[in-house]
Amino acid sequence: MSDNPLVRFQNVQKSYDGKILVVKDLNLDVEKGEFLTMLGPSGSGKTTCLMMLAGFEPATYGEIYLNERPINNVPPHKRGIGMVFQNYALFPHMTVAENLAFPLEVRKMSTSERSDRVKRALDMVQLGDFGNRRPAQLSGGQQQRVAVARALVFDPDLVLMDEPLGALDKNLREQMQYEIKHIHENLGVTVVYVTHDQSEALTMSNRIAVFNDGVVQQLAAPDTLYERPENAFVAQFIGENNKLRGTVTDLDDGYCVVKTATGAMVYAKAVNVKKVGDQSTLSLRPERVVVDPEPGAVQNMFEARVLELIYLGDHIRTRIALLGREDFIVKVPNSANHAFLAEGETVTVGWLQEDCRALD
Amino acid sequence: MTETTVATIDDKLLTKRLGKAMFRSRLRAFMLVVPVLLFLLLSFVIPILSFLLQGISDDTFSSRMPKTTMVLSEWDAVSEPTEEMYAALVADLKVVRANKTIGKVATRVNRDKPGTRSLFTSTGRKIAKIEPPYKESLPGIKKKWQDIEVWQAMKTASRKYTPGYYAAALDLKLTSDGSIVRQDENRRIHLTLMTRTLQISFLVTIFCLLLGYPIAYLLATLPVRSSNLLLILVLLPFWTSILVRTTAWIAMLQSQGVVNDLLVYFGVTDDGTRYSLIYNKLGTLIAMTHILLPFMILPLYSVMKGIPPSYVRAAKSLGASNWTAFWRVYAPQTIPGIGAGAILVFIVAIGYYITPALVGGQEGTMISNTIDDHMRKSLNWNLAAALGGVLMIVVLFLYWIYDRFVGIDNMKLG
Incomplete structure (x- = not known):
């Protein structure tokens, strides 16, 4: 972490009603030029954090710094932060070009520079010919691009995006994810992005802050978050995850043994267990489970019964009964010589100690 | 070529079939509105036409x-x-x-x-x-x-x-x-009366807009519980008889009334020079503005309710001060409500009759009071009809002007 982050949340708390804390003691730095996503289920406090940063909600306690300047008492229009709203919030009574010129106009920029910048911004989002249209005459994706262009046209240091792709269909959403990512890379602007869609967060972000219950559960790069989740919530929220519960019977040098309810001993990597006798949730990614492993290749090997097979093209999603659970998922890749399973069949599955993470 | 011909025949057939299919549902819809159409014809269209005819015919x-x-x-x-x-x-x-x-x-x-x-x-x-x-x-x-x-x-x-x-x-x-x-x-009295009527209606509309806009804004932005209470307060006058409300204003504004008493008590004026707040144009303006205020507030409220707060937020995030955000982004979006409210208040005001008759005195009465006079006292129905016709033409003309400059389809009543 660098010494002068662009944004710093310091012990920020927020309560709307004076009883419940929506954001509990948030400490978060956003570095210059990074794409940071606040990810979490609805009601986790992520949008509130964004609104506090934009200046639409005051922080109940704590301080937010922008460029090392406390901004709690700076009104939104003096913060110089661009924002893309969930419903785009394009002004319906202005044309696209007028919408884009608005932030330049209130900054008293000259007419020629204004039209210059508007043109550049429109070209950036490939809408060069749409300047004279009204927002209502554009499709959802086009409106989205205009909203992004408008938030960037006045060269803010920081752009906030509040679930901007929520209203688009799946294909368009994916396309826009790449476009926003590329715009971010090309302009080097800092983006704080809020979403509840984990794949969106994984696609676009440099770092992701996973929110739950007003607390940042983990702040890390997408791959770290996926591969090394620090607690059960993160493991469950990011990607698909098999859960096994048990008691820690042995703990040594970062590895542990967990005894499940069925009495089976599972070797796992100790991530978030403190002592022998603790309850622990084991987290295991479906694609890390090996069907029919070579004896000795993996530390954990168990007998399982195949319950359901779903053909998904690139992989076969297999539900098996294992260690007393019937919702254990295995992804069998559709590779040249993959295992052919049948429903009802008994099969051996196994996994590396390294891949099975013992969490809280 | 053959294909085109077939398509044409098909098209015609399709239109015909569609027409047949639609006919029954159209007929049913029409039958549903027949009672109200007949009612309007008998109670509205025919009386108005025959009355207007009286303005030009006299046997x-x-x-x-x-x-x-x-x-x-x-x-x-x-x-x-x-x-x-x-x-x-x-x-x-x-x-x-x-x-x-x-x-x-x-x-x-x-x-x-x-x-x-x-x-x-x-x-x-x-x-x-x-x-x-x-x-x-x-x-x-x-x-x-x-x-x-x-x-x-x-x-x-x-x-x-x-x-x-x-x-x-x-x-x-x-x-x-x-x-x-x-x-x-x-x-020469009618033109003076007509200008006065237009002037009073115009002023009442302006006052209603000035007073109603902030209330409508408050209604639209407050949390539901408090805004519902406020809405009831706005609608409360609707549930009171117009006569009661007007007489209440008489009690308030007359020279021995509440307002003047307070002004004397606080030394703004003394007992000898009490203000004449009623039985003149001022009285008509005050009472009519009060009575017509809900007609302005309700359309404004319904339009403002539909403006998401994110527009103003977006404007502010783009660097607009509170005033600029309001003036450039919020206010233009309330124009349909302003138009609807203004037209409603103006048209109701221009034909207003009870209130000016009670509180208008000499210089606060309007053209409708003269029409009433000709209907009930001088029994010159033909002149009353002509005055009514002129009033209607003036209103239609203003409506046309409004349509030219603002656009009727831009109006939103709810």
Whole structure:
């Protein structure tokens, strides 16, 4: 972490009603030029954090710094932060070009520079010919691009995006994810992005802050978050995850043994267990489970019964009964010589100690 | 080529089938609105049309004095009346005297030449004993029959279709030779009244907008619980009789009323120079603004309710100050509500009647009070109809102007 982050949340708390804390003691730095996503289920406090940063909600306690300047008492229009709203919030009574010129106009920029910048911004989002249209005459994706262009046209240091792709269909959403990512890379602007869609967060972000219950559960790069989740919530929220519960019977040098309810001993990597006798949730990614492993290749090997097979093209999603659970998922890749399973069949599955993470 | 032909045939068939399929549902929809259409036709369209017709047609004279009407239509309105004309007049007068409608005829002529009512009625009492030649005997009863202006007034009154009432509504006068001139100075009242009506309606609309806009904004932005309470307060006046509300204003504003008492108490004025807040234009403006305020607030509220807060937030995040965000982003989006509210208030105000009658005094009454006067006191329904027609034309004209500059489809009532 660098010494002068662009944004710093310091012990920020927020309560709307004076009883419940929506954001509990948030400490978060956003570095210059990074794409940071606040990810979490609805009601986790992520949008509130964004609104506090934009200046639409005051922080109940704590301080937010922008460029090392406390901004709690700076009104939104003096913060110089661009924002893309969930419903785009394009002004319906202005044309696209007028919408884009608005932030330049209130900054008293000259007419020629204004039209210059508007043109550049429109070209950036490939809408060069749409300047004279009204927002209502554009499709959802086009409106989205205009909203992004408008938030960037006045060269803010920081752009906030509040679930901007929520209203688009799946294909368009994916396309826009790449476009926003590329715009971010090309302009080097800092983006704080809020979403509840984990794949969106994984696609676009440099770092992701996973929110739950007003607390940042983990702040890390997408791959770290996926591969090394620090607690059960993160493991469950990011990607698909098999859960096994048990008691820690042995703990040594970062590895542990967990005894499940069925009495089976599972070797796992100790991530978030403190002592022998603790309850622990084991987290295991479906694609890390090996069907029919070579004896000795993996530390954990168990007998399982195949319950359901779903053909998904690139992989076969297999539900098996294992260690007393019937919702254990295995992804069998559709590779040249993959295992052919049948429903009802008994099969051996196994996994590396390294891949099975013992969490809280 | 063949394909195109087939498509065309298909198209026609399709349209036909579609029409057939739609016919039943259209018929059903029409049957549902038939009662209300009939009701509107009988209670609204027909009365209005017949009343408007009264503004240009008047057979009071022509239907009761047919012989006189005939000879007057051939008369050039300048030469001396002939014996034949006198004879026709006497014959008609005998009939209307006998069937007791001479009063109506007299009233009708009196409108065109004031002071002729008694001429008819007193002549009527002696008409049975009159002998020819009438050219001498009729002026024998009343010398005024020699006055050519009486004859000219009768000629004007005898026209069945006449622009005279509309002319009168515009402070013009129809002369016996058919030309239209301005009314005598001391009898010009309608145009003054019309301008005053427009002025009061306009001011009331402006006041309602100024007072209603912040309330509507508050209603639209407050949390639901408090905004519901406020909405009830806005609607409360609707549940009170208009008469009660107006009289309440009298109690408030009269010279011995609450407001003046308070002003005296706080030393703003002293007992001798109490303000006259009522029985003048000011009273009409205050009371009407109060009564019409909900008509402005409700459309504004419904439009503002539909504006998501993110627009203003977006404007602020783009660097607009509170005022700029309001003026450039919020206010333009409330124009449909302003238009609807203003039109509603203006149109209701322009025909307002009870309140100006009660609190308007001399200078605060409006054109509708005059119309009422002609309907109930002077019984000149034709002039009342003409005044109503002029009022309607003015309103339609303003509506057209509004449509030109703002656009009717831009209006949103809810």
